[in-house]
Amino acid sequence: MAIIKLTAIERRRLSVFITCLMLAIIAWVFVSLSNDHRYVIKEVVNFKNAPQRRAYRSLQSDTIDVTMEGSGWQMLFSKMDKQNRVVNIDLHTLDSKNFVVLSSQLKQINAERDAANQILAVSPDTLYFDFTNRMVKKVPVKLMLSVSYQKRFALANYISIKPSYITISGPASHIDKIAEWPTDSLKLNNINEDYNTRLNLRPVRDGSMVVFPKAVEVSIPVDEFTEKTLEVPVKLLNYNYDNVKIFPQKVKLRFTVSLKKYAETDENDFEAVADLNLWRNKGYSTLPVKLTRIPAFCKMVSIEPQNIDFIVKK
Incomplete structure (x- = not known):
């Protein structure tokens, strides 16, 4: 392949040409992005003012296509920024209808948004809903806990959850299947003191349900x-x-107990029994000792002896 050799003057001219071309392209891009454009993005639907006497289920996706107008810069950044794209939809009309017309709420929706994010149109314009009987139910809270303790430390009493029951409401077909409601996951490592926190409940995934x-x-x-x-x-x-x-x-019992309860824990907190029917029905020559009452959170180390002798005089 032949190699084109340029003189110094030709190289300078070529360099100037390329520089001017790049500047022209950059200037064109800036001018184009400065002009207004209409563009479509997806936004997540957030329902508010849900009907209190009717349980509902949306028959559409949880996102809608939103048409907006802005500079090319706004369009570019809207494509890049996918966070906090939420449009609030008022459901007060569902008390008497099974659909919501979004175009009739555009003025209300835009009043909650800044001037640079005004909505011109939405698709679909009408959202349809399915209705079933509404049910209210109280269920226990399930603590999603993973915990480890430092050596010689442990849980000293029952974990307190306030409130221990919460109220859920929604379609009866869904609520009937729920026996408990979990919290967000809580993970603790190597703790050695009391732990108190405010923990969120797991959010609902169905917009027709409410948890309180x-x-x-x-x-x-x-x-x-x-x-x-x-x-x-x-x-x-x-x-x-x-x-x-x-x-x-x-019998001698060896067990672990918390320091706070060490002094108050005595033999009256335990009950050790031996069953004579084991001799009568099964011919046992010694009777095993069983503990039928142990204080909560005490852990047995050993029982000495584990079997006792007996004499029966008829």
Whole structure:
């Protein structure tokens, strides 16, 4: 291939030509973007003033096409910025109709928007809704919790959720299937003290449903745990003999308990039993000891002995 050799003057002329061409293109782009254009973007529908006596379900997508007018710069940035594109639709007419005409609400919609984001038209212009019987129900809150504790620390009491029940309302066919309502996920690592927070409930995905309230107060009591030993008497079950002796009459319990409850936890908080029917019906020569009452959040380490001897005198 032949190589074209340019003189110094020709190279300067070519450089000037390319520079002028680039400047002309940039100037044309700036002029074009400065002119007004009509353009279409998608916006998410947000319903407000929902009817209180009727449950509804939208028969369309949750987005609509919005026609706007603005400079080329606004059009360009609108294509790039996909956040906070929401159009508020008033549903008060659903008390008597099963559709909403958006063009009749344009003035109201635009009054909530700044001058640079005025809407000229929407598509579809009419939104249709399906109606069913509305149902109101109270369901318990389900705490979505993942937690780990520092060594020697643990949950010291029941977790408090206020309110523990929330109210949901919507189509009866949907509400009937809901037995509980979850919170947002809460993840805690290596905690060593009480934890209190305000936690949002999981938002509804169906615009025909309403959840109240939107958040709950969560309190997680945490304390340091230590080991304690107590002797607890063994209670004999199912005996019809006046003279039954058990050996030993008490068992030694080793368990962990929170420091706050260490002093107040005693043998009256536990119940240890042995069932004589195991000898009568199954021929046991020793009776296993079982704990039928243990304080909440105490964890057993050992029972000594685990089996007791007995003598039956007829």
